[in-house]
Amino acid sequence: MTAIAETAETAGGALAPRPGGGPVQAVRDSLVVAKRNLIRMLRIPEVVIFGLIQPIMFVVLFSYVFGGAIPVPGQHGNDPVVYRNYLMAGIFAQTVTFATAGAGAGIADDMHKGLIDRFRSLPMTRGAVLTGRTLADLVQTALTMLVLSVVALIVGWRIHDGFPKALAAFGLLLLLGYAFSWIGALIGLLVRTPEAATSGGLIWLFPLTFISNAFVPTSGMPAFLRTVADWNPFSATVQACRQLFGNPQGVTSHAWPMEHPVWASLLWSLLILLVFRTLAVRRYRSATA
Amino acid sequence: MPGAIHAEGLVKTFGDVRALDGVDLDVPEGTVLGLLGPNGAGKTTAVRVLTTLLKPDSGKAVVAGIDVLKHPNEVRRSIGLSGQFAAVDEYLTGRENLQMVGRLYQMTARAAKARAAELLERFNLAEAADRPAKTFSGGMRRRLDLAAALVVSPPVMFMDEPTTGLDPRNRQQLWEVIQELVAGGTTLLLTTQYLEEADHLAHDICVIDHGHVIARGTSDELKARTGGERVEVVVHERELLATATAALAGFSKGAPTVEEHTRRITVPVTGGAKLLAEIIRELDTRGIEIDDIGLRRPTLDDVFLSLTGHVAEAPANEAAEQQQAEEAAK
Numbered sequence: 001m002t003a004i005a006e007t008a009e010t011a012g013g014a015l016a017p018r019p020g021g022g023p024v025q026a027v028r029d030s031l032v033v034a035k036r037n038l039i040r041m042l043r044i045p046e047v048v049i050f051g052l053i054q055p056i057m058f059v060v061l062f063s064y065v066f067g068g069a070i071p072v073p074g075q076h077g078n079d080p081v082v083y084r085n086y087l088m089a090g091i092f093a094q095t096v097t098f099a100t101a102g103a104g105a106g107i108a109d110d111m112h113k114g115l116i117d118r119f120r121s122l123p124m125t126r127g128a129v130l131t132g133r134t135l136a137d138l139v140q141t142a143l144t145m146l147v148l149s150v151v152a153l154i155v156g157w158r159i160h161d162g163f164p165k166a167l168a169a170f171g172l173l174l175l176l177g178y179a180f181s182w183i184g185a186l187i188g189l190l191v192r193t194p195e196a197a198t199s200g201g202l203i204w205l206f207p208l209t210f211i212s213n214a215f216v217p218t219s220g221m222p223a224f225l226r227t228v229a230d231w232n233p234f235s236a237t238v239q240a241c242r243q244l245f246g247n248p249q250g251v252t253s254h255a256w257p258m259e260h261p262v263w264a265s266l267l268w269s270l271l272i273l274l275v276f277r278t279l280a281v282r283r284y285r286s287a288t289a
Numbered sequence: 290m291p292g293a294i295h296a297e298g299l300v301k302t303f304g305d306v307r308a309l310d311g312v313d314l315d316v317p318e319g320t321v322l323g324l325l326g327p328n329g330a331g332k333t334t335a336v337r338v339l340t341t342l343l344k345p346d347s348g349k350a351v352v353a354g355i356d357v358l359k360h361p362n363e364v365r366r367s368i369g370l371s372g373q374f375a376a377v378d379e380y381l382t383g384r385e386n387l388q389m390v391g392r393l394y395q396m397t398a399r400a401a402k403a404r405a406a407e408l409l410e411r412f413n414l415a416e417a418a419d420r421p422a423k424t425f426s427g428g429m430r431r432r433l434d435l436a437a438a439l440v441v442s443p444p445v446m447f448m449d450e451p452t453t454g455l456d457p458r459n460r461q462q463l464w465e466v467i468q469e470l471v472a473g474g475t476t477l478l479l480t481t482q483y484l485e486e487a488d489h490l491a492h493d494i495c496v497i498d499h500g501h502v503i504a505r506g507t508s509d510e511l512k513a514r515t516g517g518e519r520v521e522v523v524v525h526e527r528e529l530l531a532t533a534t535a536a537l538a539g540f541s542k543g544a545p546t547v548e549e550h551t552r553r554i555t556v557p558v559t560g561g562a563k564l565l566a567e568i569i570r571e572l573d574t575r576g577i578e579i580d581d582i583g584l585r586r587p588t589l590d591d592v593f594l595s596l597t598g599h600v601a602e603a604p605a606n607e608a609a610e611q612q613q614a615e616e617a618a619k
Contacts, residue, residue, distance in 0.1 A: 028392075029392075033389075039380065043380040043421060118390070120342050122393045122394060123394060286344075
């Protein structure tokens with residue numbers, strides 16, 4: 001084994017910092033894993049493309065099929081363009097949360113194929129496999145947002161309050177999506193197959209995104225549902241985006257998150273991120289394939 | 290002095306299943322230990338504990354001089370693991386896979402790149418290096434997986450059923466790689482269900498069943514313990530069976546068995562190869578023409594049967610069974 005033995009020293013000499021690593025190693029490890037996941041996305045473009053088709057379909061369905069039948073309270077007349085402007089923040093927010101399923105399926109697949117075992121046997125930062133995956137999903141989500149914005153502009157959606165505020169809205173959307181992808185990562189570590197992770201990552205998203213202000217104003221909901229919808233983290237982000245985009249907001253309630261949607265969105269997302277990142281990393285440490 | 294791999298009293302339970310029930314292991318530096326056992330014996334669990342993937346309920350383990358439970362991350366710098374599955378990313382190319390692993394072993398980008406190129410060459414993967422691993426054959430994936438485990442030339446290697454599911458040609462190739470590795474001074478713990486494999490590769494063998502080590506020693510020691518060296522003679526014509534049996538009686542340590550239809554006589558002996566020469570001379574003197582003669586020692590299959598009371602089972606997936614046990618435990 002000359003080839004292997006000879007290089008033992010050079011390989012050993014190239015070993016960078018000592019175990020434990022610190023933040024520099026954590027960032028580097030996460031980027032190595034993120035790069036790996038981005039390469040995968042390039043090699044399986046179908047996943048990215050299907051991820052784009054769904055929100056575009058929602059835009060078209062809601063704009064043209066339901067749009068004419070859903071009046072936005074507080075707005076004069078029944079102009080479908082008004083509803084489309086109202087709708088778009090909801091579609092954006094729903095789209096970023098769907099990244100949950102991707103992260104979950106990816107992590108479950110890595111578990112299934114024994115890759116998580118390999119990673120866990122390497123002297124790398126503990127959370128880097130999950131951070132790398134969620135960062136790659138964030139890139140994909142940003143790309144999806146870009147394409148979706150163009151489609152939205154085509155059907156008549158407009159930004160009314162200036163570009164910087166719109167950027168802030170996209171920032172909140174991406175933060176929400178990033179936080180949700182950690183829920184997906186945890187699901188991926190808990191289930192046994194990628195298929196289970198996909199459905200497990202999607203099922204609860206439907207009630208979460210529909211019992212909200214995303215598609216219809218909450219004023220028409222029964223009192224109990226309305227309270228749930230008003231305090232739904234998802235609603236806060238939708239409301240914040242409507243404000244920042246200068247889109248119609250309908251009649252909003254006086255619940256705190258609806259009165260201060262930007263703060264509510266920020267706090268909710270950070271809380272979800274903190275809780276689920278902690279749970280997922282803890283689960284990763286003891287994960288068994 | 291404790292060996293490169295040293296474990297004492299390892300216990301790991303999954304619910305009611307005691308996957309490891311007080312396992313002691315010691316692998317001296319530069320040697321190969323074959324961990325031999327049927328499905329669900331606890332081989333994979335032992336490897337997972339020693340490679341920091343699983344915390345034992347009790348017991349202690351030291352790998353490359355480092356306490357596995359106290360300093361897992363330092364252990365990870367000194368080990369390579371090649372599991373039952375080829376754990377490579379199938380959408381990454383062979384080169385990308387190895388570079389990624391190198392980076393995660395904390396090598397610099399340049400060192401990881403150089404090392405990847407070197408390993409691809411060494412493992413006959415240079416031509417396919419820039420194709421996604423999913424286009425690789427089973428044997429190529431295994432080699433890539435093994436290469437990934439060798440990125441930092443770890444002093445201690447763990448291989449969990451490295452050749453399960455490989456065809457004979459690929460198995461032979463992998464054996465050669467493993468032998469070269471060990472010749473280079475690597476300490477290796479290898480699990481296998483193939484008795485032939487343990488016989489071929491391992492200096493010492495530990496037979497494990499139901500989480501217990503039930504026997505340990507060299508292949509020869511285990512065979513000697515089972516006893517039963519024997520000489521088999523196949524005579525040229527059936528008519529010769531009687532005279533040949535009589536000629537062999539003087540060497541026999543017990544009753545010879547005669548198979549009429551195969552013209553085969555088997556006699557238990559002690560004395561090994563020297564005796565074989567004497568028997569051949571004797572048969573020759575008496576003018577008995579033979580088609581075949583050989584000294585047969587007990588195979589590890591025989592050893593296994595006499596130790597466990599059941600034959601080694603057909604290879605299947607121990608990990609799947611362990612997983613079921615874990616699920617049942619939840």
